[in-house]
Amino acid sequence: MTSQTIRVELGTRSYDILIGEGLLAQAGERIAAVLPGARVALVTDENVARIHLETVSASLERAGIGVTTVVVPAGEASKKFDRLQEVVETVVGARLERGDAVVALGGGVIGDLAGFAAAIVRRGMRFVQIPTTLLAQVDSSVGGKTGINSRHGKNLVGAFYQPQLVLAATDALDTLPRREFAAGYAEVAKYGLIGDAAFFAWLEANWQDVFSGGPARTEAIARSCQAKADTVAADERETGERALLNLGHTFGHALEAACGYDADRLVHGEGVAIGTALAHRFSVELGLCPAEDAERVERHLQAVGLPTRISDIPGGPLSADELMTHIGQDKKVKRGRLTFILTHGIGRSFIADDVSPERVRDFLQRELST
Amino acid sequence: MTSQTIRVELGTRSYDILIGEGLLAQAGERIAAVLPGARVALVTDENVARIHLETVSASLERAGIGVTTVVVPAGEASKKFDRLQEVVETVVGARLERGDAVVALGGGVIGDLAGFAAAIVRRGMRFVQIPTTLLAQVDSSVGGKTGINSRHGKNLVGAFYQPQLVLAATDALDTLPRREFAAGYAEVAKYGLIGDAAFFAWLEANWQDVFSGGPARTEAIARSCQAKADTVAADERETGERALLNLGHTFGHALEAACGYDADRLVHGEGVAIGTALAHRFSVELGLCPAEDAERVERHLQAVGLPTRISDIPGGPLSADELMTHIGQDKKVKRGRLTFILTHGIGRSFIADDVSPERVRDFLQRELST
Incomplete structure (x- = not known):
């Protein structure tokens, strides 16, 4: 053991x-x-x-x-x-x-x-x-x-x-049902993407073992807990760097809300998976992140069976307007400014607190039409 | 002003x-x-x-x-x-x-x-x-x-x-109704009794001005807040010395509970007044406190119109058994031992965490029969 x-x-x-x-x-x-x-x-x-x-x-x-x-x-x-x-x-x-x-x-x-x-x-x-x-x-x-x-x-x-x-x-x-395990795995991958490129690479190589159990699973959970514990220790009450843990979550929460929190359509981790893919593609569009990094992220999430596109969500189509409304209501919004976790590449996420709502809407509009 | x-x-x-x-x-x-x-x-x-x-x-x-x-x-x-x-x-x-x-x-x-x-x-x-x-x-x-x-x-x-x-x-x-002002005053007097004999003496001399308003009232409130603030600063989460603030409260809470929290019979501050008088008389009985200090406390509380005896409470008589049950349920009881705030005299209260329930019951029995 x-x-x-x-x-x-x-x-x-x-x-x-x-x-x-x-x-x-x-x-x-x-x-x-x-x-x-x-x-x-x-x-x-x-x-x-x-x-x-x-x-x-x-x-x-x-x-x-x-x-x-x-x-x-x-x-x-x-x-x-x-x-x-x-x-x-x-x-x-x-x-x-x-x-x-x-x-x-x-x-x-x-x-x-x-x-x-x-x-x-x-x-x-x-x-x-x-x-x-x-x-x-x-x-x-x-x-x-x-x-x-x-x-x-x-x-x-x-x-x-x-x-x-x-x-x-x-x-x-x-x-655990496989779908629920995969949803949790979206958060595991997130820790690699925030600040530990080596962990993400390790996950790419070992994810099957993580899913099947044994030492790789324990290792993945331990590294995830360590990453979160380090972040929390530095900023217990979320006044600063702890916000990095929200990578994929602003988009993800908006998607969950737009689906009426209907678990048949989308569970939290799946929202995070799509949100994480969106955060990377949005960062590419803003010229912040290499396109190949965003593609690598999408490939890995797809490999484990997670959704990465808004169109992967079953049920009626979502609208950019509705998603923007939910993004505006997200409690991480402080006095009207949009805060997003964006990235310079795998393992290089950062807090951007000056993101233009118009650019987000344009981006979502394009995502929805693909 | x-x-x-x-x-x-x-x-x-x-x-x-x-x-x-x-x-x-x-x-x-x-x-x-x-x-x-x-x-x-x-x-x-x-x-x-x-x-x-x-x-x-x-x-x-x-x-x-x-x-x-x-x-x-x-x-x-x-x-x-x-x-x-x-x-x-x-x-x-x-x-x-x-x-x-x-x-x-x-x-x-x-x-x-x-x-x-x-x-x-x-x-x-x-x-x-x-x-x-x-x-x-x-x-x-x-x-x-x-x-x-x-x-x-x-x-x-x-x-x-x-x-x-x-x-x-x-x-x-x-x-404020005078009765409610007097009830609050029980807590003011308490701060003097816990650790500031000079403040208690000042209250004995100036209580009429405190009741009528103006600078003496402001002074009494400020000194009370300072006393509580100092205690809280030293022990915010009540793991030690903050318990001194409970002078008169273990008896007081039991009296309030025994009256079914009926404000017509007893409000919190009146319970504290009687409890404070009881704590002093009990300390005298245990040989800890000079009898004249307990008498001075009782005299002052009576002067401002506060009750100091269990028999001062209107309505049916209370029983020592019932009071003991409430004392045992008080949340300041830790793993079965009785903790009381007792005193060596005016301004010299201390935490006693080894008080025998039998002695408390005997004392209450005598108080109830006077």
Whole structure:
């Protein structure tokens, strides 16, 4: 069994991400080692509960950890006030104290919901993430963003709140649908494209092994977590360089919104894949990035089965006007100026905060007509 | 017009508390000076809106600040999830950004509710407090505790979140009922009793001027804010010395709970007054505090019209068993041990974390039978 540890350096709030096989069955001893004497509230969803709850519960029990379990419906709809209230009241009702922990067992939705509950019960309890999707392991479980959706938009309510421990159980990914694994992989590729050309080249050579499991998968997840951890350590509250992590996301979020967040048409990682390809082609058009780099990016994303063109999205056609509206509403917009992550080439992304909305619209218009 | 400024030193989160007359009418310019260009969501309750909303709104307008107003029902019942959601959705719906501010205009309930909303909208917006009760000015608006009540207990859900500015308008207190002013005064006296015997002696000599307004009132509020600010600066997240601020509160909370939080019987500050008197008498009984100090405390609290005995509470008699149950549920209890703030005399309070529940019960039994 291969495993790696990534340390996220945030002063007194530093913590370890453990990555490897068998961590679900070791959850109890791992948590007891970091939070001795703590009781836990285990938050998960119906799908994950069916596959993994017994393994994790048994492990907690073996370690002598008292557990209260909260199972919420699977899916984005659980990131809402009512569900938050339910989780919070359950945790408080179990009389857990500040030194006890909320444990999130599941994908990004569960991590965001449970993490936010941990942040606000008694003004902050301990928190442990056990991400069970690739997307959650390489992205949402690292960095401390937690929260729910508002009726006015996604992720508009929440807290920056760091866990004490992350257990990224790579074997949990064996039960993921291939489409969902590929969607998470878009974020893995993103880390190479932002600032690590060698990692991107390694992915081009090894992606099949990453998909099939084993040491290459652990390596890819570890390098991704390390990249995100380094960025977060430098800019925890996203006042600067952390924005680089949004490569592909401004376009991607607009595409998701334009599809009405209909997962049959487009899931988040697929939006990021298309958005990343668009960011590279837009950079080529602006004379910033060599055309061959954009082509290489597109080739690799296509090879793993990810969409790279707006026209790859099933269902009705999208309009440039609609996409521009969503881009304008994106919360990364600051006082009316468009901020985009653009690139000088593979591994050379940068923050551009002066992008002209007209050029973006013209670019999208051309993309939509091809 | 007298005014004073207290600086709360919390590194990058430091802020000023302005204390004096006329600050309601200066709210716009004061906020614009600290948060140039920010728009605001003004959160208040129906009672405060009737008296002060026009003054504050007009001032914001004169300063060119865009305002969205949220008025909630007055009273503790507004510290709940539904109301939080309403405030949050209004703020988000007004498209306020992280650099914009939530402004709390009102007493402790409004400050706690609005501050928590500010903490979680977009994972943290700017926040300004305009406390309009003595209790809020000297206690709840200082220190960054925000939150709502759970169905299982008070203040169990929330965040530590600091404002950028506090405007303690002393003339707003002219419209407070005397009973409410006196209740807030219990917290003022507390600061002297915790660690500043000279301040307590000053209050004994000058309390009538504090009640009637003018420079003595401003001075009393400023010294109270300074005392709390110093304690908070030393221990923001209440891991140690900040617990001293709970002098009188463990008994006080138990009394409030035993009265079912019925404000006709007992408001928070009155609970603190009785609790403070009890803490001193209990310290005398334990041989820790001179009897004359406890008598002096009781005399002063009585002089200003505060209750000092459990028997001062109107309505049915309370039982020691019931009070002990509430003391055991207090969130300051850590893993089963009773923590009390006790005292060696006026201005010499300390944290005792090994208090025997039996001695507390015996003491309460005797208090109840007098």
